[in-house]
Amino acid sequence: MKRISSLLPVLAAACLISVSALAAKPEPAASQAEVEARLMRVMADSRARDSAAAAGKRAAFLCVHxxxxxxxSPLDYVPNLASQNPxxxxAQIDKFGDGRRNDEFMSGLVKVLKPEDRFNMAxxxxxxxxxxxPSKDKxxxxxxxxxYARACxxxxxAQARGTKEVARLAGQQPVYVKNALNGYRQATGLRADPRMTGVAKRLSPAEINALAAYLSTLP
Ligand code: HEC
Ligand code: HEC
Structure with a gap:
């Protein structure tokens, strides 16, 4: 319950925004390939990137908590987003939005974000x-x-930085990594991806623990 009550201000702000979002003019829909191409162009151009990042930082006030x-992230079960592949x-924000991925807080929150906010936040x-x-247990x-070298x-x-579609794992919160792997493994339905399910099913709890500890130390 502590988790929920500390979030009331966040949820209230999200409600206000969703009311104003209803009144806003709908943006023209772009295809996923177009959005992706634009994202890569903006990331490669330092001026465009700085201005999108500044707008993204403003839109991200709901996420800071x-x-x-x-x-x-200040919370070990919440993933770091810093340096994650844009x-x-x-794609993950869109998945929470349309129900392919589920989380009690994320799913409601992202529904109020306009496409341009999602883009700039990424x-x-x-x-x-x-x-x-810092390393704790060598x-x-x-x-x-x-x-990691065997299975991931x-x-x-090699540096656990992922690719466009594959998540970066380097520097990730260890508790979150464990939860994510267990989620894929147990097929809870909160999150499913055929590329991860098979691999995760073959991991033991001890292996998951070691992987999470190792990945969190990587730059
Ligand atoms: C109430 C806490 C909370 C708030 C506020 C919040 N998030 Fe999250 N976020 C989470 C949790 C918890 C997860 C992991 C859910 C899971 O285990 O699948 C997550 C996951 C994510 C992910 C997926 C990351 C990954 O590595 O797969 C993205 C992207 C994300 N959040 C973006 C946002 C954005 C953008 C905002 C602000 C609009 C936001 N979040 C606000 C708690 C929060
Ligand atoms: C066949 C390719 C493939 C292999 C092998 C693989 N992964 Fe993944 N992994 C993915 C993809 C793709 C995603 C993003 C899936 C999604 O959108 O939910 C992912 C997501 C993850 C996530 C969630 C990250 C986040 O930010 O939410 C974790 C944790 C993870 N992988 C850990 C591992 C570990 C540990 C191994 C080795 C034991 C591994 N993966 C092997 C393709 C792979």
């Missing part, structure tokens, strides 16, 4: 630096590194 001022970020968060955790981390590197990349 959980995801932190600059996308480094196309992946935008640019803002993708442009922020991630803060890796043995656990080297186990994690071994499992092919899709998430």
């Amino acid at each position: 959980c995801h932190g001022e600059q996308g480094v 196309v992946y970020l935008l 640019v803002f968060y993708a442009s922020q630096p991630v803060i890796p955790r 043995r656990l981390e080297s186990d994690g590194a071994r499992h 590197v092919g899709c998430h990349g």
Whole structure:
């Protein structure tokens, strides 16, 4: 309950915005490929990127409470968004919006965001630096590194920075990584992706623990 009551101001603000969003003129819909191409163009052009990121930071006032001022989360079950791949970020926001991914808070919140806000937020968060955790347990981390090299590197990349569609894992919150892997593994329906389900099903709890510890230390 503590989690819910501390969020009342956030939820109230979201309601106000959803009322004003109803009154706003609908934006012309762009195809996903067009949005993606525009996102890559803006990320590559420092002036366009700075201006989109500034607008994204303003729109992200609703997100600060959980995801932190600059996308480094103060809560261990909330993912860092800093340095995450922008196309992946935008895709996840859209998934919460249309029900392909579900979370008690995210699902309601993102419905009130206009397409332009979603776009600018993806640019803002993708442009922020991630803060890796200092190493704590060398043995656990080297186990994690071994499992990563065996089972994950092919899709998430040697530095765990992902690609356009594959999530960046480097520097991610360890509790969130564990929850995400268990979610895929247990097929709870909150989140499903055929590329992750098979891999996650083959991991033991000890392997998940080691992977989460290792990934959180990566820059
Ligand atoms: C009440 C806390 C809360 C607020 C406020 C919040 N989020 Fe989240 N967000 C979460 C949680 C918890 C998750 C992880 C859900 C899950 O486990 O699937 C998440 C996940 C995400 C993800 C997916 C990240 C990934 O690595 O897959 C994105 C993108 C995101 N949030 C964007 C936003 C944006 C943009 C806002 C502001 C409009 C926002 N969030 C506000 C709690 C919050
Ligand atoms: C076949 C390719 C593939 C392999 C192999 C793979 N992943 Fe993934 N992973 C993905 C894709 C694609 C996503 C994004 C899925 C989505 O949109 O829900 C993802 C998402 C994730 C997420 C959620 C990240 C976030 O920010 O929410 C975690 C955690 C993760 N993978 C961990 C791992 C680990 C650990 C391994 C190795 C044991 C692994 N993955 C192996 C493709 C893969």
